[in-house]
Amino acid sequence: MPDTELDFTIEKIGDSKIKNPLPYVQSTGESFSNFVGDDEFIVYNVYAKKGDKPLAYGPSTVLEKAGPRDKIYFNPQHVHAAIVTCGGLCPGLNDVIRSLVRNLWYGYGVRRITGIQYGFKGFLPEYNFPVVDLDPDIVDDIHKIGGTMLGSSRGGNDIPAIVDAIERMNLNIIFTIGGDGTQRGALAVAEEIDRRHLRVAVVGVPKTIDNDLSFVQRSFGFETAVSKAVQVVSGAHVEADNAINGIGLVKVMGRDSGFIAAHTALASTEVNFVLIPEIDFDLEGPQGFLAALKRRLVARKHAVVVVAEGAGQRYLKAIEGTDPSGNKKLADIGGYLKDAITDYFKTEGMEVNLRYMDPSYTIRSAPADPNDSLYCARLGANAVHAAMSGRTKMLVSLWSNKFIHVPIKMAATSRNYVNPQGSLWRDVIEATRQPASMKNP
Amino acid sequence: MPDTELDFTIEKIGDSKIKNPLPYVQSTGESFSNFVGDDEFIVYNVYAKKGDKPLAYGPSTVLEKAGPRDKIYFNPQHVHAAIVTCGGLCPGLNDVIRSLVRNLWYGYGVRRITGIQYGFKGFLPEYNFPVVDLDPDIVDDIHKIGGTMLGSSRGGNDIPAIVDAIERMNLNIIFTIGGDGTQRGALAVAEEIDRRHLRVAVVGVPKTIDNDLSFVQRSFGFETAVSKAVQVVSGAHVEADNAINGIGLVKVMGRDSGFIAAHTALASTEVNFVLIPEIDFDLEGPQGFLAALKRRLVARKHAVVVVAEGAGQRYLKAIEGTDPSGNKKLADIGGYLKDAITDYFKTEGMEVNLRYMDPSYTIRSAPADPNDSLYCARLGANAVHAAMSGRTKMLVSLWSNKFIHVPIKMAATSRNYVNPQGSLWRDVIEATRQPASMKNP
């Protein structure tokens, strides 16, 4: 989006007048505070070109720093907080829940924390899912298990009904853990709350295993997902290497962006081709993928291909276009490529042995690796600090390696993509040594 | 260091006039370049306070962006590169070696790459260690094994003798993988090279498992080290929890800084006390560590303590002071604490069961986790790009999540420390719920 449209101002539902109960943290000798001031910010755009004009700090150039404030808005005894997890599973969901509960309970002394089951649907009376009372004992070991102890689902975005439920339960803080769709829903909920003149803080923890949310340097669970994908690629390499003209084909997550595919290739170093949604490629023709794959097989006898689920969609559409009955299996680029590769080498009269692997459920249901656990713990802590200070319609996030606040309306309006001209894709090209372009002239 | 002393200017040994052989990376339709311009920079200080003056870009405020340049200094056919690994082991050393070799070989076509064995000592004639010819086949699987295929050692900083060896071997690029001591040695080598009017690029890859190098957002191997430490802490928690008044005491690396200890505590969430060099604590007295530990045991029946090896050194010195024979065992804070805790509870008449674990060799010899592998691969690639462009006396690094160049003289003059007033330590205090201060008034 154009920089002129940026506005990182964070809304508050009221002034903070209550002393924060968190202890001052003292060091040797003198006492000092670990609180963060409302005047502390982080530069949004760290890039600079020689000759650029000086960077003026303002709402469109800096992001608010996250952390506890010395004054808070809510009296902890009055707080009734709810936590909801939405959308597909992602490593670390339980870590975030655990951190929210522990920081509310131990840090601020909040005693009413309610878990909403199965996403936004858990607010809706027609589903009638029971809510879950949360406390530190219940969440003590949940981070050792993948998924979310609250369950999750897609949909249920019936905004007025959700706000009805919020009123019924007398909730005044809502934590929404979910992707951009969920956060747009959370924003709509917060706007409906405004319309009803309620005082409810809505703070989101952004979740996307694809790592493609704007203003989110790194989404939780992404590193774990890459780790698991690397293990699968390792097996694919063994399978490919041990068979006559073996091909290992692995489909990874990435509906709109190729971050998992690109990172997996860089981390594994056993990948020869990466196909992602951002970079178009031809299948046929002398410069196309199939011919490049054949050249690789002739030279090295085996190949490993990683394909993001959103890559090459034009092939699926093309074929769907010709087939009015709309075979939904064709929407799967993995299966499509598997067939295309098989057919191509049959035509070429070359024996190949292709193994196709689709590990997505295994990846997304894994418990978080330690570094993701740590990240989730800190995201959760900062979400609690933000909500207690009365902030709303915002997400906690990491940017330039610092924890910050982002307005939902900024983060949920666009996505990140792998930049074909950036360093990530350059390093992928160099590591895989795949052709810089697989487009025919 | 004061900002006024900052100077991020990168030295070059000559002008770049040779076309970079890396392929242009093309996207759909039009062709474009993935090269990085010499006019591209990254902001050093991303913090801003309301009312701060605008940020003027200049040598003291921005860091040079890493990446391939469209013109390079060295003709790849003339290059003879050497790689040396120094100091203690760290996960990812083999990944960095592998990346350097592959990028030199495949990216630029360099064919003479020499591995120096056992650190700087490998340059010295008195050791007479054979050198190792490196190529992509030899390094193909080394990243699956911990440590460094070249071996490592400390010392050997005989600068004139090293430069003699560089001349003897006709080396024109040296990659030094090591900590700040190593990099200071590398700088001295580069200065001696200047004195002899040689044209040799010296490019470092900073290594510190403690993660405490200045201008290095994250040192490679650090995340892996934290992951391994978390596993050990998990066992310590089980031991503590299963014994009558069980105490698990784990010593982790961190001679001058508590980053591993702090991150391990945050990632594990089973740690009750973290002792680090940056935060002084009393052992005795009502606010001291031992009394706090007793309160924890009485309340919860078990406790897990993580201590960085450099914590509480004043206790070791005090005792060393009284004992002129200088028992070197006392330099071990882990053993000292183990005895102090045991004695204290004996005096208190309280049965405790203490298990002490010191996993440092197991941690540092582990192979890199996938996300560290990826990071090493990218550090190596950028080190090669920098050296081929004729840059010298510099390190490749990550800052504000971007790969950049740092002059060695900046990076090797100070260390990072855990800021007692910062968000990391704050989150540790909140996660462990240890007293904000364990100093008696």
Add this chain to the structure above:
Amino acid sequence: MPDTELDFTIEKIGDSKIKNPLPYVQSTGESFSNFVGDDEFIVYNVYAKKGDKPLAYGPSTVLEKAGPRDKIYFNPQHVHAAIVTCGGLCPGLNDVIRSLVRNLWYGYGVRRITGIQYGFKGFLPEYNFPVVDLDPDIVDDIHKIGGTMLGSSRGGNDIPAIVDAIERMNLNIIFTIGGDGTQRGALAVAEEIDRRHLRVAVVGVPKTIDNDLSFVQRSFGFETAVSKAVQVVSGAHVEADNAINGIGLVKVMGRDSGFIAAHTALASTEVNFVLIPEIDFDLEGPQGFLAALKRRLVARKHAVVVVAEGAGQRYLKAIEGTDPSGNKKLADIGGYLKDAITDYFKTEGMEVNLRYMDPSYTIRSAPADPNDSLYCARLGANAVHAAMSGRTKMLVSLWSNKFIHVPIKMAATSRNYVNPQGSLWRDVIEATRQPASMKNP
């Protein structure tokens, strides 16, 4: 097979007259031998019923003990050994290769060891695959990587052509690592060798990831396969538990037998239904699987189903029968069940969320777990001892927890199956609490 047909006599290609070069292993004080006598055996049938007649030892009741003999048949300097790996991948193949090479080389001093690539096809001139010279350096780290460094394939059982190749290469020991098909091929090779009056020992190392070879207590790689399957089931449980009426469906290996499925269920303890080839089940009807699954979902809201690939084949055949075009997709019980479950609950008007996982390539390409590595190391050592002593047409195996020799003709004529009346299946029923029978009356 009836006990009367058992004959465990091991064939030899000649008398052993050469002193074994292995060192006598000495203990404190006196010296003694670790060699195994040709008169040492292991009881085949350890079951006894009260009142049974005494067990007479003879060729049909005892198996020859494996291990080095004090006299060997082959002069190690004359030996040219070949190793071939056939069929599907299995964890531990590289461990066995490594052990064979090291024991031949270091134990007996054999210096000519040849690896045949891609299974029996590697012997055939029409494929013209190069052979691989093997020595301890080449195999030093191969066990850290899954698969087989020699590659593998199915087929190529052209017996005369194989023996032609054996003659051309002057091989006198052949190690065949493969399943019962491979071993039947090896037996045919050995018989052709007899017909040509050659002196070549053929010794097999039995491989079946399904663990269903007769006279093989435990096949190598099986425990690793179960470990990996358990991880996948763990993810399936998370997925099922976190969705509204979630069902995790995991297909595991087991074409004719349900050992992997049964062991996975017992090791994971998160499985609710195990479907294996040995136990027939109805899909429809009040006692059928689908109704049982519904009862489980109503009671517990989620379910995990593990199905062996060979289970329920009658459903696939039935449908294939009605469809003359022979849709090969139907041969996949996993996909069939997925559709059947989805259709059933649609008919029942019940929302379910099914996740289907098929991890077989990831499982079989994994490196061996330590206990499988150890087992492979010992199988390899015993295979070398057997071959050097001139034994042929035999497999090394474990029985009643002792290493023994089995004639190929015994081991390759029948398979093991999960006994529906045995303790394994009983423990599965008790652990899963699935209905003891899912057949309608």
Add this chain to the structure above:
Amino acid sequence: MPDTELDFTIEKIGDSKIKNPLPYVQSTGESFSNFVGDDEFIVYNVYAKKGDKPLAYGPSTVLEKAGPRDKIYFNPQHVHAAIVTCGGLCPGLNDVIRSLVRNLWYGYGVRRITGIQYGFKGFLPEYNFPVVDLDPDIVDDIHKIGGTMLGSSRGGNDIPAIVDAIERMNLNIIFTIGGDGTQRGALAVAEEIDRRHLRVAVVGVPKTIDNDLSFVQRSFGFETAVSKAVQVVSGAHVEADNAINGIGLVKVMGRDSGFIAAHTALASTEVNFVLIPEIDFDLEGPQGFLAALKRRLVARKHAVVVVAEGAGQRYLKAIEGTDPSGNKKLADIGGYLKDAITDYFKTEGMEVNLRYMDPSYTIRSAPADPNDSLYCARLGANAVHAAMSGRTKMLVSLWSNKFIHVPIKMAATSRNYVNPQGSLWRDVIEATRQPASMKNP
């Protein structure tokens, strides 16, 4: 022990007259039983030598088969069962507890199950530890965490006081999970129960991480312990290999026996010397360990040594003998060897770099690997079947790969040792290529 003293008769506390509530397990067509008959046995000694007399089945030659009987002794509604875990931690303790609880609850319908905390001490009034009510929900996820949810301790063998507590609680089944000391205590408890004419079944699950209990083919947790030890040895190898004349010294568990050390060496294949209690060795002298270590270093530049904690005790005693104050640190063979090696090479004027690792707490506190989980699940199931049938003074065990019953008085009177003439030690010698003897003549 001499075979003439063997008596495998299992005692019962009364006749079984109650129908077992476990469902008949049915297969296709006809119905049949999975119950085990009281007339089913397993051969104890599977070894046979040519010419041996036939094996007559009787109480000294066969072991009773484990499993559910069609008639049981206890009415499940009358049962109050207790579970106690004693001694050092071992992977799988929680798995056994979980299996006992689930089989009692779901299989037999027992509803009163009590966990005794911290070993036998949990029975004693002076400790006043609360008991824990156990049910399937409480134990549902405990197997994912190492250790024992009940806690453990050594000692507390006050037999009359324990039986007093058993009477107070009206327990009629006691499950003791512990080593031979614990089981001897359990036997004494059962004998005191007899003296008081009570009807209480005492059934043990044998636990020894050292794997050295008699009549126990494999103790639970042993495979996991070996797996973890292999990881540590892997790091020791890296450390040794990367340093100038590097030596990795790893101490593993094994107070009286070298099974963990031997298996670790075989599984890791990176070990050069294994020192175990069963095989004496000299340190000094031309054939001694130190000279052998030097020869290895000269030849290969690095070495890995695994020492069982009970090895070389005569050196510790010798030195203790000269020091009347009895420095208990000397009882540690690891520290002793570390010093002895350092001193020796100092004397020899040879630079070596020794890294010493002692991972025992990390190993024993690990959660069980899947194959150990499975084993624990089946041990627990069979212990429940045995107790419900009224058997007492017995252990459940595996022998010749079948689950069986052993009288405690047989199992707890002797230990297993690594046989210097057996195949295990032979394979260790061949794999490590250490000298067959390190004794000077």
